[in-house]
Amino acid sequence: MCIKRKAIKVSWYLVYVLFSFAVCASDSEDDLFMMDLEELINVQITSASLTSNSQRFSPSTISYISSKALKKRGVRTLSQALSFLPGTDIQKRRNGRDMVWFRGIPSGRNTKIMLLVDGVPYREPVFGGWSPDEEVPLNNIHHIEVIRGPGSALYGGNAYSGLISIFTNDKAPDKTEIKLTAGLFDTHSLRLNTGYELDKGSLIFSGEMFKTQGHKMSRDRKGNETDHKNNVFSYNSHFKINWQNFKASINTNHYNTEYPLYSIKQTKPQDYKIFSANLEHKVQLDKIDWLNKIYTYQVDRQMNRRRWDDKGELFFQATSFLNTRLFGATSRMNYKGHNQNILVGLSAESSIVAEYAEIINLNNYQKTHVLQSVLDKNGDNSPETKNFAIFVQDELFLLNNNLRPTFSLRYDKYEAFDAELSPRVGLVYAIGNRWTAKALWGKAFRPPSNLQQYEVRSDGNSPGSSDIEPEKIISKELDISYRINQSHNMNIRYFHNTLSNFIQSINAEPYANSEFSKSSSGFELEYIANLDMQIFDSEHMQLRINSTYLNSNEPSVSPVNNSIQGIIDFNFSSFTFSINHNGRRNTSKTYHTRVGDNEYKAINNKNSYVTFDLNVWIKKPLDLPIDIELSALNIFNTQYYNPTYAPDSYYDVTRAPRFFSIGIQYSF
Structure with a gap:
């Protein structure tokens, strides 16, 4: 007890020190980090309707995350950026490949949420998903738009429960920035952001190298002791050129992480190489905008699982290979006139599985060669999937532009199943400058992945x-x-x-569509205030509060009872202070049934938890040409767990403990 009290006192002292730094940090340039409320409400977004529109008149619920907010909060990964939003759960997994759930809708491997980076879909064809951590570097980010709700009417399959669209800067930074960061758990990073303005365009380059040993996992998925850590090593680059009406960008990413899922004497390192590129051309006439884009997204992954006996002798080894290619093209035309905004577009995609296999090379000390998992589409182990689509949308401007109904429809053609028709109807009504009401109804779909359709396993799982x-x-x-x-x-x-036609596998049986529907419902509350006040030598404070009330008949979300989560975010001129509440979840009938240790099998970790984060920027201390960033996450070292986990029959995943880091940024 004394040790715990001492730790709390130390935490409070550290908070005091960081706040003291924040007091010293404030100066006239601090407004760089603030976004005015008027600017926030009327900021122009494009994801909701594929046309430029203010956030107020967007037909969908959309959250806008600016680069200023990312920098001020010390955000490094997409998981961190999304964790501030209402209706969002970040499911921490033991291998650094987090899952994002919107409004209580399970999304294993993030297959039900579409991720776009400069319009390029980040979707790996075998599993059909992506990861919001090391797989998506936040380099040269201008802003992020997040839609919680159906998006298939414009984006097709995978925009099922939502859409995340990342936009990079088109202009080169005013100064070259180099940032070096060091933190607990042997964490180091180096980031570069530079560029050059041309006569009719710009050249931009950014990159990052990141390395951490990560925090030690206390238990594996069966409740046994483990010595695994969340170690990561990655390096990435972003290159972009803008010239007249053309844009082109190339992104590369290479990261390696241990899969800390197993008990002692087991390892499963996984190595990812990711490449994406796109070329865009846009023509602007009097009332018509015409955009054409081609793109590719490619993933090369290798995993190597090994097990040793008590004497240190290797008795099991398996390797996994994955090599996929996604190619696409889209063309859309937008006409704005005569009190309406009409959009017509075409798209085509081809996804190719060049290689996929899981091979057992050593079993029970004996060399072997067993194909544990492979794809088989009528004898083809490298299946190709093609999709063609046409979409239309009409937004009307009525009652002096205060009433805006929007009608959207998309037709998707796949070779493996019937065509899909995705309608959406939205209505926005603005009453004066204060009240805005929105109503939305829509249908969406998620096509099965290659793994769910064509996987053949030697173990029958x-x-x-x-x-x-x-x-x-x-x-x-x-x-x-x-x-x-x-x-x-x-x-x-x-x-x-x-939700209907839910794809699942029960008791290792082949994947099938469920006969029963599932549902989720709830409320989201958001409050934003910009306050003029003198506190900590800061002239402004922005207060953000959001809370989500969720009820669902999905066991892994919130059976029978309800769940509440919330965030209180204090934004001062030079620092942020966040209070995060993760709501309690009920346990399902299968909770901890696969946990082998009886003591840990009986533990219920699905309580509510509160954590505190602080990020401080100290600008040009002692008139030096540097800025210093101090970060403290989970300040009071709360031991907390994923509020949900699918399947919850395994032991809960422990969230990250207290973490401190310091960063130095040099600009020239």
Whole structure:
């Protein structure tokens, strides 16, 4: 008890020290990090309708995350950026490949949320998903747009429960920035951001190298002791050129991480090499915008699982290879005139599995060669999937532009199953400058992955089935926004989702569509205030509060009872202080049933938890040409767990303990 009290006292002392630094850090340049409330409400976004529109008149619920907010909060990964949003759960996994759930909708491997980087879909064809941590570097970011709700009416499959769209800067930075960071758990990073403005364009380059041993996992998935850590090593680069009406970019990423899922004397390192590129051309006429884009997204992954006996002798080894290619092209035309905004577009995609196999090379000390997992599409081990689509949208401007109905429809053609039709209807009504009401209804789908359709396993565990159909969802949403005055804004939303054709495997049987529907519903509350006040030598404070109330009949989300999560975010001129509440979840009937240790099998970790984070920028201390960043995450070292985990039959994943880091940024 004395040790715990001492640790709390030390934590409070560290908080005091960091706040003291924040006091010294404030100066006239601190407004760089602030976003005015007026600017936030009327910021121009494009993801919701594929046309430029203010956030207020967007037909979908959309969150805008600026580069200023990312920098001020000390955000390094997409997981961190999304964790501040309402209706969002970040499911920490033991291998650094987090899962994102919107509004209680399970999304294994993030297959139900579409991720775009400069319009390029980050979707690996075998598993059908992506990862929000080391797989998506946040280099040269201008802003991020996040839609919680159906997006298939414009984006097709995988925009099932939402969409995340990352936009990089088109202009070169005013100064070259070099940032060096060091932190606990042997964490180091080096980041570069530079560029050059041309007569009719710009050249931009950014890159990062990151290395950490990560925190030690206390238990493996069966509740046994483990010596695994969340170690990561990665390096990435981003190159972009803008010239007249053309844009082109290339992204490369190479990262390696241990899969800390197993007990002692087991390892499973995984190595990823990712490449993406796109070329875009845009023509702007009097009332017509015409955009054409081609792109590719490629993933090369290798894993090597090994097991040793008590004497240190290797008795099991298996390797896994994955090599996939995604190619696509899209063309869309936008006409704005006569009180309407019409969009027409075409898209085509081809996904190719060049190689996929899991091979057992050593079993019970004996050399062997067993194909544990392979894809088989009518004898083809390298299947190719093609998709063609056409989409249309019409946004009307009525009652002096205050009433805006939007009608969207997309037709997707796949060779493996019937064509999909995805409609969406949105309505926005603005009453004066204060009230805004939105209503949205839409359908979306998620096509089965190659793994779910064509996998063949030697152990018979969850093989693929070519008979499965796409998952379906019907979403309803109501949003009321009230601008109290120039400094205060409040939103309350109600949502309801009905999921059908849910793809699942029960007791290692082949994948199949469920016969029963599932649902999730709830409320989101957001409050933003820009306050003029003198505190900590800062003239401004931005307060953000969001809370989500969720009810679902999905066991891994919140059976029977309800869940509440919330964030209170204090944004001063030079620092942020966040209070994060993770709501309690009920246990399902299968909770901890696969845990071998009886003591840990009986433990219920699905309580509510509160954590505190602080990030401070000290600008030009002692008139030196540097900026210093101090970060403290989980300040009081709360031991907390994933609020949900699928499947929850395994032992819960421990979230990261207290973490401190210091960064030095030099600009020239």
